[in-house]
Amino acid sequence: MSVSLDIRLKRANKVYHEGERLSGVLVISTRDALQHQGVSLSLEGLVNLQLSSKSVGVFEAFYNSVKPIQLVSSNMEVVKPGKVPAGKTEIPFEFPLQAKGSKVLYETYHGVFVNIQYTLRCDMRRPLLAKDLSKSCEFMLHSQSVFQPQKPKLSPSPVEFNITPETLQNVKERTSLPKFLIKGHLDATNCAITRPLTGELVVERSEVAIKSIELQLVRVETCGCAEGYARDATEIQNIQIAEGDVCHGLSIPIYMVFPRLFTCPTLETTNFKVEFEVNIVIVLHDDHLITENFPLKLVRV
Template identity: 65%
Template sequence: MATIEIKLKKANKVYREGELIRGVVAVTTKNELPHQGIALSLEGSVSLQLSAKSVGLFEAFYNSLKPIQLLEYSMDLAKAGKIPSGKTEIPFEFPLKAKQGKPLYETYHGVFVNIQYTIRCDMKRSLLSRDLNKQQEFLVEYKPDSSTSMKASDQKRVDFEITPQSLNQAKEKTGLPKFLITGHLDSASCLITEPLRGELIVEKSSVPIKSIELQLVRVETCGCAEGYARDPTEIQNIQIGDGDVCRGMPIPIYMIFPRLFTCPTLATSSFKVEFEVNIVVIFKDDHLITENFPIKLTRF
């Protein structure tokens, strides 16, 4: 039995455009291992898909959903020969450079949009032996650029006041309990490396409260000439208040943005990745209210 492992020099596997991706391919075998050549390839792509509810609406688009290639590079590590018994390490070096005319978007794992970068190693063997291969994902982040850095004017405090009359999504407002909830978000433009902060105060409520939650939502849009399919899905839900919280007491809003499942807000001609935060209040009588806040995520 023989195994292949791809080891990157960077332990966190995070790279930026223009950097060199260095590492080794480690082949471990008990006996001498003949092979027909070892090849390494670097790939980056955006995979798009439609939700089940949108497939019928955009049949033409559904049939043409092809991955968008951002990065493609290959090299031969070794010509046909033999690998000695034990552990053999073969070094490699790749430039991280996008295909001409294509940007390198940040790594992002979504439901309908997926941006992924991988290194793949293939060892070809004789017809009587099974080929060996291994795949390793690495992460891409934007490099600092003064033209895209967040300005102080973007970081404006967002004050809110939630009442039965302010709820847009409530169809039947007469059955809702009477309440007043105030508070603020420090900013609707957020650094992805920093937590979302703010505070919430339950000023009054005619019905006891069961729970107050903070929900992070991704809104993924895939589109073409036929139209656009926009699908929101939950990323994470954090409880910030348990039970009938004290009236007039500030409750901290604090949420860390999870890596891989978030990325800087992105808008292209064929897809978008946007984010929203919901403040969800659940009352003891099982009434549920939600206040929605679109937010913009940036790297710098």
């Protein structure tokens, strides 16, 4: 017997906010009439935390004290036990999106050590010997709640930078470095997540030919409990903004879009933090790497 389940949300982009209603239809397609023991829908929002391999063993208490954090959980029976007719059956549903108790619905975020995910799952229980059916669907939650219509104020914070051998940190033999001067600015380090990071960079002089100039977006995830915290930085994306030995004195635009799912508004809670940084990386022809780091604060406006 051919049978399938599908969850179709009303919004094509699957983006919702706290306080709204998650609505759509459940589609059951079957070639023949189908006996079942009931169809249910469950909504769940979870924060999953894990430690990097370098921190395993250091924070054994972490494993015992931090379980997945449940933000929202709701169940409903959509169809009572009975029969579904042959063909396509559409069953409408609606869930309120409200956090449990005093909890907050954080924005959807797919990280390495922190994951914030919202899923809708449909289960159809079948009689003996017939396999139960299930279907899951992830939807996105954005942090601007209908309960908090006031938008956070975003004041631009331009940052000027000059990169020379003297400004570099973690360098043992500064005298062996070639001479260079790279100037520029970022238009803001307080960034709206829906707008690109912009600025410009100028290579004023460099004794060694430049191979490449790159923008590296980094996530800094902190997990832990009272016994200790593990902080790990990992790359989200790397964009090349210049290749080869660029003309000196020429303005090179800095432009980077924040990727959906892999970034979220900067977040700080008791058990975890999600922060972001951008690195300007200049690769010289002798494969020396020059890196300038800028912490970012992301907000949704």
